[in-house]
Amino acid sequence: MSEKSFAAVATNSKHTEIHQFELPDITQDAGILKVEIVGVCGTDVSYYRKLKSPMILGHHVVGHIHKIGDIASTRWGVAVGDRVVMEEYIPCGHCEMCRSGFYRLCADTDPRIGGIRYGATPISAAPALYGGFSQYMYLHPNAVMHKLPPHVPPVEAALTLPLSNGFEWMRIIGGVGPGDVVVIQGPGQQGLACALAAKAAGAETVIVTGRNSSQKRLELARELGADYTINVSSEDLIKRVAEITGGKMADLVIDVTSGGTEPVISSFEVAKTRGTVLLGALKNQPFNELDLDVIYNKTLTVKGVRGHSYHSVQMAVDFVSSGKFPLSIMNSHNYKLSDTDLALKTAGGEGEPFPLLVTVSPWL
Incomplete structure (x- = not known):
């Protein structure tokens, strides 16, 4: 049978x-x-x-x-x-x-x-x-x-692929290492994975942003090792990042928010001169208010990121196994x-x- x-x-x-x-x-x-x-x-x-x-x-x-x-x-x-x-x-x-x-x-x-x-x-x-x-x-x-x-544990094993995206985007593509300041826009599954990967890569300061609706996830981000969280519903993102970094701003910023173009625009603003901005979320709408001069003036590196590689999945396997x-x-x-x-x-x-x-x- x-x-x-x-x-x-x-x-x-x-x-x-x-x-x-x-x-x-x-x-x-x-x-x-x-x-x-x-x-x-x-x-x-x-x-x-x-x-x-x-x-x-x-x-x-x-x-x-x-x-x-x-x-x-x-x-x-x-x-x-x-x-x-x-x-x-x-x-x-x-x-x-x-x-x-x-x-x-x-x-x-x-x-x-x-x-x-x-x-x-x-x-x-x-x-x-x-x-x-x-x-x-x-x-x-x-x-x-x-x-x-x-x-x-099974529930931790199920995190392997989301974590692999974090390692791909933070370590392999973003090149995050000791001394870096990383801002992660969005405290969802991908954002938390990026926070974990950035800390594992040795980032000095990891900042995770979210809204009022994401308060519990922001709390979780801190439990997982994020150094700071910013509630953009009630705090000025640019001013707060400047305060945290002593005006240095962020070496790398990634947008993994679920919708809207504003987080992309603010990502350009909180990145330092010669910093990197990674775009990791579909927006499905045009950017009518985007001032491209900020990319030119800051000589930013801007890159879309999608998915993971064999190497980053193996990094995630080692991470969850540790x-x-x-x-x-x-x-x-x-x-x-x-x-x-x-x-x-x-x-x-x-x-x-x-x-x-x-x-x-x-x-x-």
Whole structure:
């Protein structure tokens, strides 16, 4: 008798249903993952709110190898029972981006143009199990994974991918190091990950900004090691950064806020001359009030950042495995599979109150 998997399928905007799927027969270069825990991120919420095709969401996936072909076992260096954290990307492995190490930019990983990616692939793409909100997930031959030690608590393991973005943007792209002043606009999952990564990289001063609605997350930022927080609803951001830094301002500023163009403009203003501004959040609107002269006058480096690399995910694996930071305090809600709908609503601010890291554990 074939094995089966229950999965939460997003069948319509803001609606999921539990469906049952048969586990596929695997080829020698593929496998099956038994999902342990999945983190819910903003991308999941955006698909959930504006669904185009039924799919299994969830791409911050941690699990154990359930079945694996011999070729895949050798390629990935894993065996049945091994614990792994998955990357969402399923790259081709042959294009210029892949060969250059930027497989996150491979066209085959972009679902907007027909690519496949974990948590963003319709169930019409065989064998359907391409999302983490499921008891089992298909391991495509081109999947990317990292081994994870068994001692890491599941809710901390689920932070690996968000943390990898933090290391990619702060350390690898931003070059943060000892003595640096870093301002992080937005205390969400990505902002907190950047704060942790910046402190781990040796930044002297880490400042996290937010609004009245983010007060609890600002408190959490301080618990996680941020040196200062600024409530921009009641404090003057530019004046406050000048006070904290003695007028030096910030070596690096990153905007990871969920909306609006004002944080981008203020990021240019709090960056020091010859500083760096990273843009890590989509705005989906034009910048009509942006004075480009500030970039010229300060000779700023401005760069868009997106996703993570193999190296930064491995940095995150090492970070969560060290046990040096109280990462479990970032988990606010952990749901069973049948409550995936509520998990997505909560992560999007429409469910239970005060969401931080929201997770789904399919075997609860």
